[in-house]
Amino acid sequence: MSRFILGDCVQVMSRFPARAVDFILTDPPYLVGYKDRTGRTLAGDNTSEWLQPACNEMYRVLKNDSLMVSFYGWNRADMFISAWKAAGFRIVGHLVFAKTYASKSTFVGYNHENAYLLAKGRPQTPDNPISDVIPWKYTGNRHHPTEKPVASLYPLIESFTRPGGIVLDPFAGSGSTCVAAAETGRRYIGIELMEQYHAAGVSRLAQVQRAVRMPAANDSTFLPEAA
Template sequence: MSRIVLGDCLAVLPTLPDQAVDFVLTDPPYLVNYQDRSGRRIANDKNDSWLVPAFEQIYRILRDDAFCISFYGWNRVDRFFNAWRAAGFRAVGHIVFAKPYQSKAKFLRYQHEAAYLLAKGQPALPDEPLPDVLPWKYSGNRLHPTQKPVESLATLIETFCPSRGIVLDPFAGSGSTCVAARQTGRRFFGIELDAKYHAAATTRLSTTPAGRVAA
């Protein structure tokens, strides 16, 4: 299992078996109707009707005693928490990625991204816990309006996904999670609704060599 499929995760996820993946790393829409300077938008960023059923499926597909890391919209965190808790996840950590630049400025200069570390069951503690503040490298957002840096995602995968495990990203965008999984020697399953971003992800993955992990 190492592929990224074009489709709605609410249609694709129910076709996957229970406890089929070892780790989930995803960047879902933030529910803010985002539009970047070039006019690009993100599907399903206007409403949260997909939020609860998606995370219920994510929880079902994730193996017991494993982790999910989800980025989220800080000003919609109540909706994300409700969905995570309804699915069965519990929050066991919060990760802040410090940007060396600001995304925008209003009441504050917005210079970070954030994600919650969610647990299903009782995962084992990592041998070397990550700090909860991590660096961030600007991706350029060339392929997707909220494109995440592969380097940051690879660090999370190496820490929270077992060697040769399967990483799931139901909101794959331009495929950064899948690229990071391949580079760190993990298998992956990605789902992307937008055909343009799916095509970009497929192209990236076609030129990404598989990495190796320790036995």
Template sequence: MDAIITDPPYGINYVSQTGAKIKNDKSPFIWFLYDAFRVLKSGESGRGSLVCFTRWDVQQTFIDAMKLAGFQVKSEVIWDKVFHGMGDTKAAFAPSHENIIFAVKGKFSFPGHRPKDLVTFQKINSSQMVHPTEKPVGLLANLITSVTKPGGLILDPFAGSGSTLVAAKKTGRRFIGVELDDDYYQIAQRRVEEAVE
């Protein structure tokens, strides 16, 4: 694998406005990180990187687990979602960003120019989402092209509705996606088939 680009369950018991839940979201789902490290390229065989979405209150848990798995944590990337979400509207600042951890296996260098750690892409309107934590394809395409070359192999072990896979296809990368939920698997399969490079 050249890169693992994923949005695992944060461990926050997420429930959307429509009542949709995320499987395995009782505690930060860090258990994939050892296998993620194992399957990534490193050294002479290529550059291996991990781009992992998280949230401020569980971010350190993911960082610690990445280090224990063998990763070098290199950067925090901030996704500016332009519009804010809900949450506690009376006693918490309106959340308008998400945290992304960038980590590498072995020696890594960007395939092109050095990307900035603030990426602005408008979040998907909740009425248009097919998955409760769906990310914009444009955001994922930006991340993919920042860390891989065309033809590179991307893994998303929490594929959801397939946004990362669609972005990989549109940017000329190969991809593997894994999804536990049968309904989202079917949606992801359809979206990938409909995507045009």
């Protein structure tokens, strides 16, 4: 029903049929060569050759008249915006995640994360739109060096999908999007290239699945085998 797949998302998504998922919520590498204090790194953070093919696949597998939220690195905004637009996405909103702490301080204290809200076609607008400023709590980055707080993802999933809908995160890391989807009664497909983060996600999702009864799937025949 739901899947957390180990692999390269461009290859994995190329095996999905077109217009298969209801919503994409993703956190791709920011293209900044990130390394944390303990030396942890992420795949794809030094080179951008994956960016356009991944955007093209995300556009293809998303249902018509549907939305994608993508985090991005603010100092690489031009590259992300060009790739989204070239794939066919239209920018329809910008989200700011307000931190109570600075993740770094140089010219300014870096106190927020950002994401764009992108449309394929003409999605319906929600009856009660959420704010584009969302609180952010530090996760401790236990499962992943750039772990996103699940509580900041709930409002996006709840606003832009229906219960039982399929949420895709092709750059899933330790599975925060998938955890948020499962906990809000949605199905998920997560894809992650690095074994250590994939393993962390598998174990987080096993815990969630013990606690949450997943909705029945009736249109998941296209989904590849669970990794």
